[in-house]
Amino acid sequence: xxxxxxxxxxxxxxxxxxxxxxxxxxxxxxxxxxxxxxxxxxxxxxxxxxxxxxxxxxxxxxxxxxxxxxxxxxxxxxxxxxxxxxxxxxxxxxxxxxxxxxxxxxxxxxxxxxxxxxxxxxxxxxxxxxxxxxxxxxxxxxxxxxxxxxxxxxxxxxxxxxxxxxxxxxxxxxxxxxxxxxxxxxxxxxxxxxxxxxxxxxxxxxxxxxxxxxxxxxxxxxxxxxxxxxxxxxxxxxxxxxxxxxxxxxxxxxxxxxxxxxxxxxxxxxxxxxxxxxxxxxxxxxxxxxxxxxxxxxxxxxxxxxxxxxxxxxxxxxxxxxxxxxxxxxxxxxxxxxxxxxxxxxxxxxx
Numbered sequence: 543x544x545x546x547x548x549x550x551x552x553x554x555x556x557x558x559x560x561x562x563x564x565x566x567x568x569x570x571x572x573x574x575x576x577x578x579x580x581x582x583x584x585x586x587x588x589x590x591x592x593x594x595x596x597x598x599x600x601x602x603x604x605x606x607x608x609x610x611x612x613x614x615x616x617x618x619x620x621x622x623x624x625x626x627x628x629x630x631x632x633x634x635x636x637x638x639x640x641x642x643x644x645x646x647x648x649x650x651x652x653x654x655x656x657x658x659x660x661x662x663x664x665x666x667x668x669x670x671x672x673x674x675x676x677x678x679x680x681x682x683x684x685x686x687x688x689x690x691x692x693x694x695x696x697x698x699x700x701x702x703x704x705x706x707x708x709x710x711x712x713x714x715x716x717x718x719x720x721x722x723x724x725x726x727x728x729x730x731x732x733x734x735x736x737x738x739x740x741x742x743x744x745x746x747x748x749x750x751x752x753x754x755x756x757x758x759x760x761x762x763x764x765x766x767x768x769x770x771x772x773x774x775x776x777x778x779x780x781x782x783x784x785x786x787x788x789x790x791x792x793x794x795x796x797x798x799x800x801x802x803x804x805x806x807x808x809x810x811x812x813x814x815x816x817x818x819x820x821x822x823x824x825x826x827x828x829x830x831x832x833x834x835x836x837x838x839x840x841x842x843x844x845x846x847x848x849x850x851x852x853x854x855x856x857x858x859x860x861x862x863x864x865x866x867x868x869x870x871x872x873x874x875x876x877x878x879x880x881x882x883x884x885x886x887x888x889x890x891x892x893x
Contacts, residue, residue: 543844543850543852543881543882543885543886544585544586544617544775544850544851544852545584545585545840545852545854545878546584546588546617546853546854547579547584547587547855547857547870547873548586548589548590548777548853548854549575549588549590549599549621549855549858550589550590550599550855550857551565551569551572551589551590551597551605551857552596552597552598552796552800552857552859552860553597553598554596554859554860555860556862557798557799557859557860558795558796558862559862563860565598568598569599569608572605573605573608573612574863574867575866575867575870576606576612576613576616577609578871578874580612580615580616581874582871582873582875582878583874583875584874584878585616585617585851585878586617586619586851586853587606587616587617587618587619588602588619588620588853589605589606589620589621590602590621591620591622591623591624591660592659593657594659596800601636602620602621603639603640603648604636606618606619606640607639607643607644610643611643615647616647617649618640618647618649619651620649620650620651620652622652622653622655622721623651625653625654625678625679626654626655626660626666626670626671626674627660627661627663627674628660628664630678630681630685630699631681631691631702631707633650634650634682634685634707634716635709637649638708638709638710638716641711641716642709645712646712648711648716649716649717649719650682650717650719651718651740652719653720653721653722653723656723658671670697673698674698676731677697677698677699678698678699679720679735681693681699683718683735683737686711686718687715689706690704690706691705691706691707692704692705717738718737719738719739720732720737720738720739720740721740721742722739722741724743726754726757729754729757729758730757732758733759733761733765733772734761734765736762737772738774738775738850739758739774740774740776740851740853741776741777742776743776743827744779745821746827748776748825748827748843748846749825749846751776751847752847755847755848758772758774759772773850774847774848774850775851775853776843776847776851776852776853777853777854777855778827778828778852778853778854778855779797779828779854780828780836780854781830782830782836782872782873783831783868783869784832784872785832786830786831786832786835788832789830789831789832790818790819790822790830792865792869793858793861796858796859796860797818799859799860800858801813824839824842829854833872833876833880836877837876837884840852841881841884844885844888854873856869856870856873
């Protein structure tokens with residue numbers, strides 16, 4: 543069982559203190575967070591790619607490369623790379639470079655992205671949203687297969703004839719995960735391509751997403767793949783504190799500010815603390831509480847999903863950096879060991 547973190551590097555005004563966090567400050571704080579996550583034994587740190595004024599990370603590989611020399615064991619991943627509006631060759635080269643700097647710890651989590659600012663920024667048509675991703679994902683997978691790359695070209699990509707692509711990853715290939723938001727088509731695509739599946743759950747009742755994992759296994763078998771060889775992850779929102787109240791008091795103001803701001807753009811109704819606390823209950827989508835509560839909730843959902851990796855976004859919005867560092871420490875030293883121990887015991891008992 544792997545336990546990890548992801549964030550988008552939020553910038554702006556702290557809704558509690560009124561302090562303004564600049565991109566420079568957030569990125570430097572971010573390096574400290576990755577370093578601490580490595581020190582306390584967490585398995586993964588992911589950075590999302592965004593092209594908006596409220597996020598500092600538009601180039602995940604660059605930020606992760608800054609953290610690489612200050613870490614030893616933690617895997618460094620995008621969360622996600624918006625492949626539709628990028629060049630697969632450059633994405634591969636950037637993460638292969640990161641892989642070499644980190645001695646084989648780089649990963650790519652590829653997705654279509656939940657925001658669309660990158661499409662007009664790089665000259666792409668939103669009408670090609672799905673075909674862009676499908677074609678470029680196929681290209682990225684082929685780039686990962688070997689040094690000499692040939693590509694017939696397609697609707698959105700040019701032809702390439704027997705060209706070397708460098709540097710190569712330390713261990714021959716980069717791990718490539720497919721990030722999905724809960725559509726059957728995306729789950730089926732991951733199964734068809736034999737890619738590990740990262741399922742984002744940010745609302746509703748997580749258990750309702752369990753059929754997607756069943757679909758993933760069934761589709762893998764249909765395409766002649768052994769589901770037991772394919773990894774799965776759930777990626778969620780949440781926070782851990784010394785007490786449940788402390789966790790909610792720290793996390794809710796920042797999370798609510800972000801979700802309400804995005805909600806105004808998308809026509810969502812505003813959230814409330816009452817709704818948030820309900821979602822932080824045993825069956826809700828917010829994984830918030832003290833160490834014991836978070837451990838129990840992860841294990842309860844492990845029984846439902848059987849995932850191999852649990853990744854939590856604790857840094858949503860602008861919040862106190864010291865409190866976030868403390869939460870990372872608790873996650874790594876108290877939650878992760880208990881989860882790994884319990885999962886190991888359950889797997890042995892089931893063998």
